[in-house]
Amino acid sequence: xxxxxxxxxxxxxxxxxxxxxxxxxxxxxxxxxxxxxxxxxxxxxxxxxxxxxxxxxxxxxxxxxxxxxxxxxxxxxxxxxxxxxxxxxxxxxxxxxxxxxxxxxxxxxxxxxxxxxxxxxxxxxxxxxxxxxxxxxxxxxxxxxxxxxxxxxxxxxxxxxxxxxxxxxxxxxxxxxxxxxxxxxxxxxxxxxxxxxxxxxxxxxxxxxxxxxxxxxxxxxxxxxxxxxxxxxxxxxxxxxxxxxxxxxxxxxxxxxxxxxxxxxxxxxxxxxxxxxxxxxxxxxxxxxxxxxxxxxxxxxxxxxxxxxxxxxxxxxxxxxxxxxxxxxxxxxxx
Amino acid sequence: xxxxxxxxxxxxxxxxxxxxxxxxxxxxxxxxxxxxxxxxxxxxxxxxxxxxxxxxxxxxxxxxxxxxxxxxxxxxxxxxxxxxxxxxxxxxxxxxxxxxxxxxxxxxxxxxxxxxxxxxxxxxxxxxxxxxxxxxxxxxxxxxxxxxxxxxxxxxxxxxxxxxxxxxxxxxxxxxxxxxxxxxxxxxxxxxxxxxxxxxxxxxxxxxxxxxxxxxxxxxxxxxxxxxxxxxxxxxxxxxxxxxxxxxxxxxxxxxxxxxxxxxxxxxxxxxxxxxxxxxxxxxxxxxxxxxxxxxxxxxxxxxxxxxxxxxxxxxxxxxxxxxxxxxxxxxxxx
Numbered sequence: 042x043x044x045x046x047x048x049x050x051x052x053x054x055x056x057x058x059x060x061x062x063x064x065x066x067x068x069x070x071x072x073x074x075x076x077x078x079x080x081x082x083x084x085x086x087x088x089x090x091x092x093x094x095x096x097x098x099x100x101x102x103x104x105x106x107x108x109x110x111x112x113x114x115x116x117x118x119x120x121x122x123x124x125x126x127x128x129x130x131x132x133x134x135x136x137x138x139x140x141x142x143x144x145x146x147x148x149x150x151x152x153x154x155x156x157x158x159x160x161x162x163x164x165x166x167x168x169x170x171x172x173x174x175x176x177x178x179x180x181x182x183x184x185x186x187x188x189x190x191x192x193x194x195x196x197x198x199x200x201x202x203x204x205x206x207x208x209x210x211x212x213x214x215x216x217x218x219x220x221x222x223x224x225x226x227x228x229x230x231x232x233x234x235x236x237x238x239x240x241x242x243x244x245x246x247x248x249x250x251x252x253x254x255x256x257x258x259x260x261x262x263x264x265x266x267x268x269x270x271x272x273x274x275x276x277x278x279x280x281x282x283x284x285x286x287x288x289x290x291x292x293x294x295x296x297x298x299x300x301x302x303x304x305x306x307x308x309x310x311x312x313x314x315x316x317x318x319x320x321x322x323x324x325x326x327x328x329x330x331x332x333x334x335x336x337x338x339x340x341x342x343x344x345x346x347x348x349x350x351x352x353x354x355x356x357x358x359x360x361x362x363x364x365x366x367x368x369x370x371x372x373x374x375x376x
Numbered sequence: 377x378x379x380x381x382x383x384x385x386x387x388x389x390x391x392x393x394x395x396x397x398x399x400x401x402x403x404x405x406x407x408x409x410x411x412x413x414x415x416x417x418x419x420x421x422x423x424x425x426x427x428x429x430x431x432x433x434x435x436x437x438x439x440x441x442x443x444x445x446x447x448x449x450x451x452x453x454x455x456x457x458x459x460x461x462x463x464x465x466x467x468x469x470x471x472x473x474x475x476x477x478x479x480x481x482x483x484x485x486x487x488x489x490x491x492x493x494x495x496x497x498x499x500x501x502x503x504x505x506x507x508x509x510x511x512x513x514x515x516x517x518x519x520x521x522x523x524x525x526x527x528x529x530x531x532x533x534x535x536x537x538x539x540x541x542x543x544x545x546x547x548x549x550x551x552x553x554x555x556x557x558x559x560x561x562x563x564x565x566x567x568x569x570x571x572x573x574x575x576x577x578x579x580x581x582x583x584x585x586x587x588x589x590x591x592x593x594x595x596x597x598x599x600x601x602x603x604x605x606x607x608x609x610x611x612x613x614x615x616x617x618x619x620x621x622x623x624x625x626x627x628x629x630x631x632x633x634x635x636x637x638x639x640x641x642x643x644x645x646x647x648x649x650x651x652x653x654x655x656x657x658x659x660x661x662x663x664x665x666x667x668x669x670x671x672x673x674x675x676x677x678x679x680x681x682x683x684x685x686x687x688x689x690x691x692x693x694x695x696x697x698x699x700x701x702x703x704x705x706x707x708x709x710x711x
Binding site for chain 2 (some may be wrong): 066067068069070071072073074076077079080081082083084085086087088090091092113114115117118120123124126127128129130159160161162164165166167168170172174175176177179181184186187188261262277
């Protein structure tokens, strides 16, 4: 059955299933943050045929990814999520089940973090789009900013990088995965379709900061790629960095699947891994890595100047003072 | 010059002009509400060729209307605005000046209420769309809800109704306005293109409630039409109403321009006047009407039951117990 068969009221009833009862039915939703918290707000928009394809991406995965991208930004500010609103544009010929599955994907990702859908708007459109705004709360002294990395800070990276890009490649060209196991393929594809925002890191981070009496942490999420993330932090903080690329973690299966150059391309420029890059005093950094059960690594150090130098101890002659370039970033409107 | 000529970074720089410096440049924006306030959140999406036409509506007006619709929802909850985020979908062939004018329209409407654009997302799309999310704050005992109108409450309506619908008609068919003055035409068109959210009413309302020691007010904004608004409040509160249609204010020029039936059609079903409909004890209602300098009127009373009866004292035989019908509402996905 299509959306145009049931009209707006019935479609809204379907969507209300996924919202807390007290959130819907008025001009706006009400949330009650903890007193004295700052409010964190972020917006992310996905458009059919630009950020996903209705033909090849399941609505469940579109919903999950849309939510994950927003919650990752909340985590990247050091905040806890309070709720999201959903602006949804739909052509009349979209199946009702597609919309239902979209909301199932959004709530599946939200449930892990007890975060409700508190409002939204449903509109007719010639193209499907999903505009999510997420709200979170954070103690004002605990905000993670991009512009406060200091010389001598250790640079921590959580999780693995390049996995999402590898998964995307397997979705686009399934035949190139024939040399790696089905299980390895699924793990990579899942990294791309169902990224997990690293809100779990934040509580460990505060424990470490409390024990070290540290006042601030610099950082952001790596959604636009690890290279861009390190660039942004250094640029906004007015510092440089030395990165030991041997300390950066990527899926072990890359060794049997990709050339070394391709591995670094995926790791640095792949994007959408939604991990966190955090800069703090070395002692605190070591404690955090331990707390995260080695699901994080110190990959370098913040330096004076503005250069970001990549060092490879194993192959010093192959990557001699390679500098991360800025102009490889994806531009939405480039010709 | 087109968007595709300059790329995303330069377009973002253009947009950053319209945002406070400390709001942009990180994963999310930070806002600091007054302690112990509840957070109010609302979203509204406009799509080209559905809610406006890029061909006939200026980008300034699209921006103004998008902001006004959201701030009206904030006012309708009794809240003060804190900020908005803007999700913007753009085809590459849109003129840069169109985007600049859009932001000028948004900020022009926001400036009257000291409300900043604190974040957003800019994406490529085959159709222009504008997804605005607005945040406000309200003392928890001051929230205006739809579901708490009580039998005996007076029903206040602010401003005039039908003006926006009249303005739309003049935009669609300019020739039909030949019998009214140019000035009257412009006032109606302006009501449609530049509606003003009634945040100004809220402070007067609290003064009255404080002086009357009233604990709650029911209400909402009339963006979906006056008939739908009264319906919603009555339905959600489990009450009925008697409306004296002679007390409802509409633009005086309607008398020389429209038939009586047409007048009531515009007034009750036109929509987008973005006025407030508020229900409270009669004494408080009278005080509020006085404070608003008669830019508001008591149009009826909340009754037991569920019927909404329209009375016309001047023409009792023409509108004998006319009941507002629910099925005239606009449905976005109707065939």
